[in-house]
Amino acid sequence: MKARVEDLRGQGDALFSRRSGLMAAWQEIAENFHPLRSDFTRHDAYGYTEGREWMDGLMTGSPVLAHRELSDQFAAMLRPKGKDWFGMTVEDERVAQDSTVKAWFQAKAATMRRIMYDTQAGFTRATKEGDADFAAFGQTVQSIELNAAANGLLFRCWHLRDCAWAEDAHRKIDTMHRKWKLPARSVLKFWPTKVDAKLREKAQKDPNGLVSLRHIVLPSDEYDFVNPRPKAQTAKFPFVSIYIDCDHDTILEETPLRRSPYIVPRWVTVSGSAYAHSPATVVGLSDARLLQRMTFTLLEAAEKAVNPPLIAQGNQLQGGANTYPGGITWVDADYDERKGEAIRVLDAMTQKTGIQFGLNMTQNAEMMIKRAFYLDQIRLPPAGEAMTATEVRMRTEEYIRAALPLFEPMETDYNGAICEEVFNLALENGAFGNLSDMPRLLAGQEVRFSFESPLQAAAGQQKAVAFQQAGQLLAAAMQIDPMSVVEFDTRKAFRDGLDGLGEPSWIVDDEQAQRARAQAAQRQKEQQDAQHVADVANAGGAVAGAVQQGQAAGLLPAPPQANAVEGAPV
Structure with missing residues (x-):
């Protein structure tokens, strides 16, 4: 051993x-x-x-705050506790859209969340x-x-x-x-x-x-x-x-x-390496070091401006210069002030013109650290009131391109790995109940996880904007060719755009929507049939009235009249 x-x-x-x-x-x-x-x-x-004094040696906490804000945003955006931040599906679209499969996935995802939390x-x-x-x-x-x-x-x-x-x-x-x-x-x-x-x-x-x-x-x-x-x-x-x-x-x-x-x-x-790196700290480390040095220099400059160094003439001072607040420095009574000041401030060491320049440099360094930690990209700025749908879509695409390096690895390697392992452990240890209740369509299918993230939300918003643009384009096309409407699947486009808004509770189940559409179509057909019968009856009544008017005017022969004997002609 x-x-x-x-x-x-x-x-x-x-x-x-x-x-x-x-x-x-x-x-x-x-x-x-x-x-x-x-x-x-x-x-x-x-x-x-x-x-230990953890912040020992640091002159400013700006780099620490930038790191804290980024790490807090990971959980706030990718794993919000009050939201169903992950779901399950399969690659086969036909199986994924089956109502029993979707219901089973929703129930097991809820079980996984209870286990996690x-x-x-x-x-x-x-x-x-x-x-x-x-x-x-x-x-x-x-x-x-x-x-x-x-x-x-x-x-x-x-x-x-x-x-x-x-x-x-x-x-x-x-x-x-x-x-x-x-x-x-x-x-x-x-x-x-x-x-x-x-x-x-x-x-x-x-x-x-x-x-x-x-x-x-x-x-x-x-x-x-x-x-x-x-x-x-x-x-x-x-x-x-x-x-x-x-x-x-x-x-x-x-x-x-x-x-x-x-x-x-x-x-x-x-x-060639099994270890990874953080692009945030790789870029921001040099600025963090520079910021600490500049802050230290500014503190020294401010201290000298408030408590400046002094120069004394000869041996005229009694006991040295007292530079503390309220301090009194005594000068020999026999000293003649016409020879110059006995004590004065060293002006070369108290110039304040460079302090503002230093503050500007520190602000630039802090801005670079924030950029290194993606703090200028993790939030999608609000859209302006005068923005068109095209401008909103282009702006969203730009946000996705900028934020993709941040969120993509976390969705697949971080959240995805956690959810996959939790699913496997729950499945193996009976947390999902009797596996015979699993829909047969899932046999041989590989479960995939989908996540709610800023990227997914931005992509969903793109669908909604694309639907609006398609509607405008279709309206223009129908003015030229009314049959252009047959080229556009309005129902699918609308459901995709509605799904992109991120409110699944607003969307009716596909099978339920299909039934409602069929019932509405049937009611419409029945109403049209009833209207057709009414129109025919109205048309028949109008013809009968016209015949009577013609007969009364002598333009049409009078109708035959019956004898007193029933059934015998007159």
Whole structure:
């Protein structure tokens, strides 16, 4: 066992060593933008940083505020709690539009939201921490797994300092090594029969003493099990989870997994590296450093302007110059003022003309930091009253092009990965009820997730604007050719435009709308038939009246009259 532990630790130590250069970069980024994470290289042996003054060394908090605003916007725009921010569908349009499939997806999406936002799941806390890491470092490490009681999920965000990973040939992360400091009593509780005897003694003497653990997830075919697994089981469980006690060289747990519990959303990656970067801090770091230096210089200049340095003539002062507020400086009584002032302000050091220039420079630096953090692009400015539909559409397209680099990675790699793992865990553990109730049309279909985001909202608004433009174009075409209306599917265009407004509750179900249309058409036909019968009857009455008038005028022969004997002609 000791040899196996040493081999596993060696593999992980190699991964940690390869990314050691990133630690200094992450520390610098954290100190300027995310001080609460500035413990990559500044922490004690146990990883503790309690009692630190987090903003130590910073002259201004503008870069920190820019990072905070961006990370807060991630949750506010992409995962709003009071809104159904994700839904499910399939690629096959025919299956996706089926009413039973849509109802099943809506019900299961509601179940997933209840699981996520359960008070014990920790979803909000984990994503809050993850959003801050994603904004600052371009990546975050999160895990999703069953809780200890197996009655819900547990979401956790892990410090990048403690994680190292590797990619496979397809650039998918398939290996994760994570350092973990856990109290001895917790280790004994989780693995009561696996711990070393020395650890038991430690737990009795110091139950809160920390133990160095390592959690490892790697492909099953790359791990030499003590008890070899058959190929069929390896195919069914392509990953293995291993917990080791590094202090006592003990393997605490070996568990086969269907999927890795770790989710590592990455913002901007570069070829040849498994680690990502944040374009916000890559661009904004130089401006943040410059802003801190300029702020320090301005503080010194303002201090000298308020409390200027002094020059004294010879040895005429008694006890030196007192520059504190209300201070009195005594001059020798025998000193002749005609020889010059005994003490005066050093004018060269108190020029205030450069302070305004410095303030302008700091404002420019703050503006660049805001631009680096996309704070000028994450909100769509309100449309002007005089804007035409074409101008609104062009403006929306420009917003989408500017915001796409920000939101696209988060929708697919972040929100998408979380929803997919929650769906799989809920499905495997019976949270969706009896699977026989699943619509048969979903057999063999791959579930896809759709999200509500500013990009989706902007694209939906484009549909509504496009419908308005199409209506104007159709009206112009019908003035020339009234049959142009047959070239336009008004119903589909209207439903797509209405859907783009982002209010699904306004839209009637397609089958219900089709039935209502058929009933309305039937009523219209019945009304037309009744009107036709009435018109025929009215026409018949008019003809009869005209005949009578003709007969009375002698223009038409009189009708035959019957004898008194019934049925005999006159």
